[in-house]
Amino acid sequence: MQVIDPGWFDIRLSRKSMNNSIACRLSALVALIAGLALVPARGQLTIEITTEGGKAFPIAIMPFADEDGLPTKVSKVVGDDLARSAQFKLIDPTGATPTPVESGQIDYADWKNRGADAVVVGSAQPMADGRYQLRFRLLDVLRQNQMVTLSFSVSKAELRTTAHRIADVIYENITGDRGVFSTKIAYVVKNPGRFQLKVADADGENEQVAAASSEPLISPTWSPDGKRLAYVSFEPKKPVVVVQNLATGKRVVVANFKGSNSAPAWSPDGKKLVVTLTKDGGSHLYLLDLDKPGQPMRLTTDSNIDTEPSFSPDGKWIAFTSDRSGVGKPQIFRIPAGGGEPERLTFTGSYNITPRYSYDGKKLVYIERNGSAFRVQLLDLESRQVQSLTDNARDESPTFAPNDRAILYATQIKGRGVLATVSTDGRVRRTLTTQSGDIAEPAWGPL
Secondary structure (H helix, E strand, C coil), X not given: CEEECCCCCXXXXXXXXXXXXXXHXXXXXXXXXXXXXXXXXXXXXXXXXXXXXXXXXXXXXXXXXXXXXXXCCHHHHHHHHHHHCCCEEECCCCCCCCCCCCCCCCCHHHHHHHCXXXXXXXXXXXXXXXXXXXXXXXXXXXXXXXXXXXXXXXCHHHHHHHHXXXXXXHHHHHHCCCCCCCCEEEEEEEECCEEEEEEEECCCXXXXXXXXXXXXXXXXXXXXXXXXXXXXXXXXXXXXXXXXXXXXCCEEEEECCCCCEEEEEECCCCCEEXXXXXXXXXXXXXXXXXXXXXCCEECCCCCCEEEEEEECCCCCEEEEEECCCCCCCCEEEEEECCCCCCEXXXXXXXCEEEEEECCCCCEEEEEEEECCEEEEEEEECCCCCEEECCCCCXXXXXXXXXXXXXXXXXXXXCCEEEEEEEEXXXXXXXXXXXXXXXXXXXXXXXX
């Protein structure tokens, strides 16, 4: 394996291939055949809910006792998380009688009259060692009982992260689904002459630079444990696959074979990558054991273009994009993880690319071209029913939230690259923008 010095990040990639990240992905289908530690970044993501879903759950988040003066107001972060999910309606607590978190006793009749079905009360008390004792209770107004109570001892730097954890607990107790407020997202920000691979909290805060280059970086993907990113970078005129440890910044080139090395996807156990290589002529899928990266196992064998692989969560299948159904008419296929006969999965539309499995393995999200528009589609693998989730013109790079309730993707609004999310029923959408440049190539990290 080739280790990249942590100070080295002037990775080269042809500017032409990334003038438009969507064009880069699509052109690959017809053209492939021919330690820097995280540092704070400027310009946070701004999230805006653009459509509303169905009926939202009414909940009140009382200001936490003793949180005034803290760098992070825990109650606000919790409330903002729940509100952005569009599954909760925040009830204004102004004028309500403060409730000591120790007792957990509230005026249920008052909150019922205000329209709240649940109330959160909490405190953030300083401790002798400089940390804070965060306590909260989730109270059911209709049943007049306590749903959950938890306590955390955290440092000042951990206040925001813990607030996300609290929001996750509330979300799960009310909806029955895992919360994803404490997860991470990765994406590429493009500015003239500068490209940065960034990592941020799911709400767009705490944005940090994982890698930077005077040339583009593409195709980031999270390891199952959330500790590493694999992505494609370029040494001079040479695409390679890199794995980077986010804590140390150490980067290792794991695929640097003759020709193109691209489109990494992790196996569920985090021990392997499936990549697209052209080392033997053509564009084929190879399984790369990270303990033996110099000995990739070829999975596809014919003369077609095969790329953009995605492992199923049970490790049994690999979905991928291929033009084996017709040149210029790519479709989604899958093969057994050890190789075998490909099975076609998409039949609606003549142009389908970039498949990604849901975490439960029951669905695939991908991009379909409809006329001149590229839009996010959802395929139910059991019924084979397809649902169109967006009505944009330039969508790309879809990726599931780790609870399978939403999909993160890149798109263009008024000629500018932004990130967006859509719920898997298509009813709730939001956009994530930044003042620091065009955003592309998103990947949602695991729980």
